Amino acid sequence: MATVTITRADFFASIQDLGRRRTQHMGLAQSGVADEYSFFRANYLAGNTVTTPVIEIISGLFSVTTDSPVTMALAGADMSARANNAPLSPWQSFVLMPGKVLELKNSTGDGIFSYLAVKGGFDIPLCFNSASTVARENLGGHQGRKLGVGDQLTTILERPLCPTLATPPDQIPQFGKPITLRLMPGYDHDRFPEDSKALLFSREYTVSTKMDRTGIRLDGPPVVWGQGDILSKPVALGVVQITNDGTPVVLLRERQSTGGYPMMGVVSHLDLFKLVQAFPGTPVRFVPADPARLRRELIRFYSFWGLA
Amino acid sequence: MKIEVLSEFSYLIRFPGDKTNLPEPTALGIAAQLIRDAFDEDWVEVVPVFADLLVTLSANAFTDGKDPQTVISACLDRLERQGGAQIEPRMIEVPACYDEEFADDLAEIAEKGGMTVNEAVNLHAGQTYKVYAMGFCAGFGYMGDVPDPLRQPRRSSPRTRIPVGSIAIADFMTAVYPLAMPGGWHIIGRCPVPFFNPDDQHNPTLLRAGDLLRFQPIDKDEFHRLQAKWQQ
Numbered sequence: 169m170a171t172v173t174i175t176r177a178d179f180f181a182s183i184q185d186l187g188r189r190r191t192q193h194m195g196l197a198q199s200g201v202a203d204e205y206s207f208f209r210a211n212y213l214a215g216n217t218v219t220t221p222v223i224e225i226i227s228g229l230f231s232v233t234t235d236s237p238v239t240m241a242l243a244g245a246d247m248s249a250r251a252n253n254a255p256l257s258p259w260q261s262f263v264l265m266p267g268k269v270l271e272l273k274n275s276t277g278d279g280i281f282s283y284l285a286v287k288g289g290f291d292i293p294l295c296f297n298s299a300s301t302v303a304r305e306n307l308g309g310h311q312g313r314k315l316g317v318g319d320q321l322t323t324i325l326e327r328p329l330c331p332t333l334a335t336p337p338d339q340i341p342q343f344g345k346p347i348t349l350r351l352m353p354g355y356d357h358d359r360f361p362e363d364s365k366a367l368l369f370s371r372e373y374t375v376s377t378k379m380d381r382t383g384i385r386l387d388g389p390p391v392v393w394g395q396g397d398i399l400s401k402p403v404a405l406g407v408v409q410i411t412n413d414g415t416p417v418v419l420l421r422e423r424q425s426t427g428g429y430p431m432m433g434v435v436s437h438l439d440l441f442k443l444v445q446a447f448p449g450t451p452v453r454f455v456p457a458d459p460a461r462l463r464r465e466l467i468r469f470y471s472f473w474g475l476a
Numbered sequence: 477m478k479i480e481v482l483s484e485f486s487y488l489i490r491f492p493g494d495k496t497n498l499p500e501p502t503a504l505g506i507a508a509q510l511i512r513d514a515f516d517e518d519w520v521e522v523v524p525v526f527a528d529l530l531v532t533l534s535a536n537a538f539t540d541g542k543d544p545q546t547v548i549s550a551c552l553d554r555l556e557r558q559g560g561a562q563i564e565p566r567m568i569e570v571p572a573c574y575d576e577e578f579a580d581d582l583a584e585i586a587e588k589g590g591m592t593v594n595e596a597v598n599l600h601a602g603q604t605y606k607v608y609a610m611g612f613c614a615g616f617g618y619m620g621d622v623p624d625p626l627r628q629p630r631r632s633s634p635r636t637r638i639p640v641g642s643i644a645i646a647d648f649m650t651a652v653y654p655l656a657m658p659g660g661w662h663i664i665g666r667c668p669v670p671f672f673n674p675d676d677q678h679n680p681t682l683l684r685a686g687d688l689l690r691f692q693p694i695d696k697d698e699f700h701r702l703q704a705k706w707q708q
Contacts, residue, residue, distance in 0.1 A: 426611025
């Protein structure tokens with residue numbers, strides 16, 4: 169097996185897979201990758217089952233070395249990567265040679281989340297049937313925490329090598345464009361004042377700087393609730409909750425399982441992958457959407473990856 | 477009960493009730509179990525919280541023309557037919573130390589309710605609480621109902637770190653912090669027993685929605701003895 173050593177981890181990098189199932193009724197967070205498309209693609213390029221745990225790197229500034237040759241794949245955000253002393257575009261696999269460095273630098277403005285897969289995956293113990301890290305709970309991933317300099321991850325395979333692949337250009341998503349979020353109205357939607365609902369669907373919002381794996385706050389005209397306190401409810405992935413000051417927040421995989429703020433509905437699962445890759449300042453619009461149509465699209469997505 | 481299509485693979489089942497008239501948590505618990513049994517491999521999350529039940533299914537639950545909503549409806553019909561046939565909730569009793577060392581806000585809560593600290597403790601420990609929901613963090617149970625004189629809204633400024641085991645109250649709810657977390661509830665004591673044990677991958681939480689819980693007051697010596705025992 170190969171040992172991959174982290175040599176730089178300035179911001180937030182962690183082991184992630186599709187997250188946990190069947191744990192939210194115990195109060196545990198779902199967790200898992202923010203951008204499933206890039207995650208599946210990274211594993212596909214590395215010759216893996218697409219749900220194999222990977223390293224999710226937020227905002228670059230991350231590097232690794234290896235003690236023996238490893239086929240790796242990089243997908244998602246473009247962070248001006250270099251490998252084996254040469255520039256490396258994402259969306260392809262490559263072999264990192266012993267003693268050489270894979271280095272992700274600053275963002276180029278094209279995406280936030282990068283996914284690094286290795287052939288066969290890393291040897292990570294499962295916690296609640298998932299390798300995903302939840303730093304808040306100090307559970308999962310590598311010792312329950314984000315990756316740091318000096319951490320060593322071993323590959324499961326003795327010789328983690330396979331032929332390298334590239335992604336056809338028409339299957340590489342373009343991040344950094346204005347985003348339309350298809351919102352399935354639900355939860356407290358019908359109880360919001362008419363002009364609040366109209367506002368959310370007619371005005372432009374922008375991605376704010378306040379974002380992490382639990383959620384993304386949007387800047388823009390405040391959405392008024394005005395109905396007082398409500399009972400906490402179970403929170404689905406992609407919920408748009410409205411905080412006391414009227415800010416819409418889109419909740420992501422590391423959200424709490426219950427929420428006490430009024431909620432407008434749920435964002436299309438596939439649109440979340442674009443949202444999480446958007447830079448602060450990116451324009452966001454909401455359009456109402458029908459769950460049945462989005463469901464057919466999502467089932468096609470999962471069947472493409474062999475998961476439905 | 478109303479079934480709402482929430483998203484691609486999720487439904488929200490709304491039980492009648494509000495803050496002053498909550499549905500029995502055991503009813504949501506029975507519904508949750510009926511739905512889990514009905515979908516077998518194809519349920520991803522079934523989460524009861526106060527008056528709402530979130531059901532998230534896998535893509536396979538929708539393929540080949542299957543209509544999960546009729547399956548959920550059938551489960552809810554069965555729940556209605558069972559009606560009076562309530563399951564017996566589990567009764568859990570936990571030791572609770574209300575010593576001032578662990579109870580930063582107890583004196584204030586007592587004063588606002590026009591009581592002595594002792595009276596406040598007796599009131600809190602004299603009640604049997606229902607676990608209405610699990611959430612906020614791993615193993616955290618929202619329990620009610622706190623007796624009226626102890627009810628206070630959340631603190632205006634949350635604390636950045638509430639110690640493990642802290643007993644807290646806010647409005648009509650009480651809870652025990654299973655992990656050290658930030659929080660805005662009032663702290664009135666501490667439990668020496670763990671409410672979350674990640675080593676037990678099948679049953680990591682002491683509480684489940686629908687349980688009943690009572691606090692058994694203990695002194696500081698007993699607290700330290702029990703805490704030492706549980707930390708071994």
